[in-house]
Amino acid sequence: MSETRTVKLGDVCEQVEKVNPSNEFTNSFIYIDLSAVDNQKKIITGSKEISVNEAPSRARQLLKSGDVLVSTVRPNLNAVAIVPTELDNAIGSTGFSVLRADTQKIRNDYLFAWVNNPQFVQEMVKLATGASYPAVSDRIVKESLIPLPSLAEQQRIADKFRLERLIEQKRARQRELLSELEKSVFIEIFGNPFTNPKELPLIRLEEFGTLNRGVSKHRPRNAPELLGGKYPLIQTGDIANSDGLIRNYSSTYSEFGLSQSKIWPVGTLCITIAANIAKTGILTFEACFPDSIVGFSASPERVKYIQILFKFLQQEIEAFATQSAQKNINLKFLQGLMVPKPTEEMLIKFNRIMNKIFIK
Structure with a gap:
C-alpha cells in the first residue's frame, strides 16, 4: 500500500473571490461573521440579513455552499462549519479562512473532518500570535499540511467522522437533559x-x-x-x-x-x-x-x-x-x-x- 502524501491546504482549494457587497447586491445580503458559527455544534447558527449601506469592512468573501469556514481568531475554540445550501452566495467575514475544495483533488466533507482534527487545531494554536486576542492568518491556515489519500479513502474517513458527530450530538442531547435534571x-x-x-x-x-x-x-x-x-x-x-x-x-x-x-x-x-x-x-x-x-x-x-x-x-x-x-x-x-x-x-x-x- 502506498504511503499517503501530505499537501498544503491551499494546494487543494480553489481561490475565493473578494467582493464589495454594494457591487453585488441591490439592497441587502446575508452576512456570516465570526459570531455566527457555533463552535460546539460546528454549524452556522447566526447568519443575518443586513443592508448594503451597513456592510462592515470585513464583509468581503463571496461564499458558496460546501465551503469550509475556519475562524482565524482564537483557534483553540475550533469554530468551523460548512456553508449549507441555503446560504449559497452569502458574504463571509475576512476573519474566516474559506476552504473551497478542488473536487478533483479533495472532498469538502473530508476537508471539514480534517479541520476538526486535534492535530490541525493544535498546530493552529501553536502558530497563533497575540496574547489577549490570539489569531492565525489565512496564509498560515492554507500553508498547513493535510494528509491526502485517495478520494475513496477520503469518503470513508468523512463517513466515519459524520457518524462520530452524530453519536456526539446524541450524547450532547443526553448531557443537556442531565443538566436540566x-x-x-x-x-x-x-x-x-x-x-x-x-x-x-x-x-x-x-x-x-x-x-x-x-x-x-x-x-x-x-x-x-x-x-x-x-x-x-x-x-x-x-x-x-x-x-x-x-x-x-x-x-x-x-x-x-x-x-x-x-x-x-x-x-x-x-x-x-x-x-x-x-x-x-x-x-x-x-x-x-x-x-x-x-x-x-x-x-x-x-x-x-x-x-x-x-x-x-x-x-x-x-x-x-x-x-x-x-x-x-x-x-x-x-x-x-x-x-x-x-x-x-x-x-x-x-x-x-x-x-x-x-x-x-
Missing part, C-alpha cells in the same frame, strides 16, 4: 438561587472553599519546550467541552513545563475565567492548568453544589465579563461572589442524589 434537583433541595426562597445565608465564595488561580509563568505557544511530557495540561477548551467531569486532555507539560506550573489534585473544580467564561469541570485525574482557570477546592459535596450553582450563574457572570475591555473575569471577582450557604445535611442529600443520576 441536575438543576431541577438543585432547586428542589436548595431553592432557586436567584430568589433564595429558603432564605439561606449568603457568603462569599472564598468562605465556602479555597480558590486559587492556575499557574503558568510562560505561555506554551511562546515556549514549545514546555510541552510534550507526561503531565496533563488542562486548558479552557477542555473544560468547556467536558460534560462536567474532565476525563480527557489535549496537551501535556514536560518537566520544564511542570517546573513553572502546579499540579492540582483529583476533585478540583476548574472554573474558566477567560475565553469561555464561568464554565466548570471536575478533575478526574491530577493535572496542571494556566492562569485562565481558577481551581476551587472543598469537600466533594461542596464542589458539586458550586458546580451546579454555576450552571445557573454562568450567563450572568459571562454578561459581566463582556462589559470589560477583554472577555474575562478575575480571581477577586470570584472570591467576592455571594452564594447561598446550605446546611451540611442539604449538601449530603444533594450529593447522594447526584451520585445516583450522574453518568460516571
Whole structure:
C-alpha cells in the first residue's frame, strides 16, 4: 500500500473571490461573521440579513455552499462549519479562512473532518500570535499540511467522522437533559438561587472553599519546550467541552513545563475565567492548568453544589465579563461572589442524589 502524501491546504482549494457587497447586491445580503458559527455544534447558527449601506469592512468573501469556514481568531475554540445550501452566495467575514475544495483533488466533507482534527487545531494554536486576542492568518491556515489519500479513502474517513458527530450530538442531547435534571434537583433541595426562597445565608465564595488561580509563568505557544511530557495540561477548551467531569486532555507539560506550573489534585473544580467564561469541570485525574482557570477546592459535596450553582450563574457572570475591555473575569471577582450557604445535611442529600443520576 502506498504511503499517503501530505499537501498544503491551499494546494487543494480553489481561490475565493473578494467582493464589495454594494457591487453585488441591490439592497441587502446575508452576512456570516465570526459570531455566527457555533463552535460546539460546528454549524452556522447566526447568519443575518443586513443592508448594503451597513456592510462592515470585513464583509468581503463571496461564499458558496460546501465551503469550509475556519475562524482565524482564537483557534483553540475550533469554530468551523460548512456553508449549507441555503446560504449559497452569502458574504463571509475576512476573519474566516474559506476552504473551497478542488473536487478533483479533495472532498469538502473530508476537508471539514480534517479541520476538526486535534492535530490541525493544535498546530493552529501553536502558530497563533497575540496574547489577549490570539489569531492565525489565512496564509498560515492554507500553508498547513493535510494528509491526502485517495478520494475513496477520503469518503470513508468523512463517513466515519459524520457518524462520530452524530453519536456526539446524541450524547450532547443526553448531557443537556442531565443538566436540566441536575438543576431541577438543585432547586428542589436548595431553592432557586436567584430568589433564595429558603432564605439561606449568603457568603462569599472564598468562605465556602479555597480558590486559587492556575499557574503558568510562560505561555506554551511562546515556549514549545514546555510541552510534550507526561503531565496533563488542562486548558479552557477542555473544560468547556467536558460534560462536567474532565476525563480527557489535549496537551501535556514536560518537566520544564511542570517546573513553572502546579499540579492540582483529583476533585478540583476548574472554573474558566477567560475565553469561555464561568464554565466548570471536575478533575478526574491530577493535572496542571494556566492562569485562565481558577481551581476551587472543598469537600466533594461542596464542589458539586458550586458546580451546579454555576450552571445557573454562568450567563450572568459571562454578561459581566463582556462589559470589560477583554472577555474575562478575575480571581477577586470570584472570591467576592455571594452564594447561598446550605446546611451540611442539604449538601449530603444533594450529593447522594447526584451520585445516583450522574453518568460516571
